[in-house]
Amino acid sequence: MRDQLLRKPVNDWDLEVYGLTEAELAEVIARFGSVKKVGGHFGVFVMQGIELALPQGPGFRLASDMATQKACRRRDFTINAMLWDPIQGDLLDYHGGREDLARGVLRLTDPETFVEDPLRVLRAARLAGQLGMRIAPETAAACRALAPALDDLPWERIQKELVAWLLRSGWPGRTWDALVETGAIGLFPSFRGLQGVPWQDGPGLAGDAWTHSGRVLDAAAGLRQGNRSRDLILMLAALLQDLGRPDRGRYEVRGRWQASGHEAVAVTRARHFLQRWFPSQSLQGAILPLVRWQAAPQELHGRQAGKTAYLRLALRLPDRRLFLDFVRMLTHVAGISCQAIDQTQAIWSAAGLLDGQPEPWIRGDDIKGMGLSPGPDFRRWLEMAYRLQLSGRYPDRNTLLQRLLHIRKRPISSHAS
Known part of the structure; x- marks a missing residue:
């Protein structure tokens, strides 16, 4: 309902069914095709991409006889607490969700039921960036009070919200800031270290490493292509690329802040983050080289390195086109010339290394x-x-x-x- 009111493409259909038991619902929908049941605490059925569920009571227990108004009260945010009655053709909006949607305000539905699921803290931050909304002050305060309970959630639930943030958000930098606003930043202590570390992205773009990372996330979102695997690698690399700056930063003689060699430190912290929330060796193997070698083209260009050094760099990277997209995006954000990236691309192209690798002559x-x-x-x-x-x-x-x-x-x- 929310996305329809926003006139956005509707990718997920969620149907809530009233007046049937779980067994009765399963029997009815089985008549229309293959059905899969998902979810641990309560029954959710998936059929042809549509999710069908029964209303939930306290403790996420099924409550098929619950009235629609009471069921909506248990939703996280008002914009998610609206229902469309297909029989009567009515919008059921008991909590002002449509008005909040028009105002661009994310507001919790009910303080008493909101605290039942700590994941709503991270979801508030994610939706702020996904929909470009501001979080109501009382909702942000409720999130900060609930945030410590995030530590008790399974990593899989946290990962799901992180993926939705990085792949679906139109303004991922807004979610980045909302991590602090909601208290969800407590899950990621290494991120907090970026705050207050001086950084400037070109003329007139002063700030700190935190602000810079938000700009990088927004820029990276513009490079997503709809390929889930590629886009997740890109966005996670954008999220993690700056983590070494707090350890390597110092002022140069002329007063400019430098963080030479921060990439090696960033890799260590990025690996720790990925092992905690994305424990996939193949995913880590694709992301960490982007973080580690992000400054290499500028360094090679600066010291006028020979072709062999460029070829050695190429062999360290599993996806060179993605790497070039990534580092080109970083140079744009930082207000740096892309000449070094262009030279790297030209050398790799001449060697046949942009897409795959030539077969070795010597075996x-x-x-x-x-x-x-x-x-x-x-x-x-x-x-x-x-x-x-x-x-x-x-x-x-x-x-x-x-x-x-x-x-x-x-x-x-x-x-x-």
């Missing part, structure tokens, strides 16, 4: 043919052969193999070619 059998047995140095030889291939200095496999045989005659510690 294990070739290394064995050079008289080396499998062991600690074997992989190093393969990696060196691949770097030399990508350098563009060798026109074909045979020329490269001759070069490796020449290097083989020297101590391995000198393999810098």
Whole structure:
């Protein structure tokens, strides 16, 4: 109902059914197709993307005979406490949800029932950014009082809200600020350290690292493509990229705040965050390289590094196009020229490294043919052969193999070619 009133695309249909028991509801909807029951404390049925549920009483117990007005009172926010009666064709709005929606105000429905689920604290912050709404003062106060109870919730429920924030929010930077407003920031102590750390995003954009991170989140949201996996990697990297600044910041002689080397510290803190809320090794393997090497193109450009250094960077990144999008976005937010990013892209493109990697010319059998047995140095030889291939200095496999045989005659510690 909420999204219809906002004239937004409706992606989820939620139907609340009154006057039936759980068994009766299951029997009725089974006539229309395959049904899956989800939810632990109460029955929610999913059929063809539509969720059907019975009203809930205290303690999330089913209460099929509950009146609609009493059921709506148990909803989290007034904008979510509206129902549409398809039989009578009426909007049931007992708590002023439509007016709050028009005013852009997020207001809790009932103080007594609001405290039953601490996740509503994080949801308030998420909806503020998703819908671009301001949180009513009394609702923010209720959230701050309830926020300590977030620590007792399963990580899966927290993760679900974080994903909804990062993938569905039109103004994720608004949610970023609302974490403080609602007290939900207590779940993420490493974020709080960004407050008060000086930072400036170009002329006229002074602030702190907290403000900068909010701008980064909003900018990253503009790069989402509707690919859930890619977009989540991008948004989590944007969320975590600045976490090392509090440890590495210092004032330069000319009064400008610098945080040289903050990326390595950020990786450590980002890993801790991901292990707590997104315990997926593949996801971490995609995000952490973005955080760790975010400054590499600027550093390579600044010291006029050779092609080999750029190729070495490419091999550290599982998705180079996403990396380039990510670091280009960071440079725009910081008000820095993108020349370094353009140069990195040009070198990688010439080497065929933007999409996947060229097949290696030299394989294990070739290394064995050079008289080396499998062991600690074997992989190093393969990696060196691949770097030399990508350098563009060798026109074909045979020329490269001759070069490796020449290097083989020297101590391995000198393999810098």
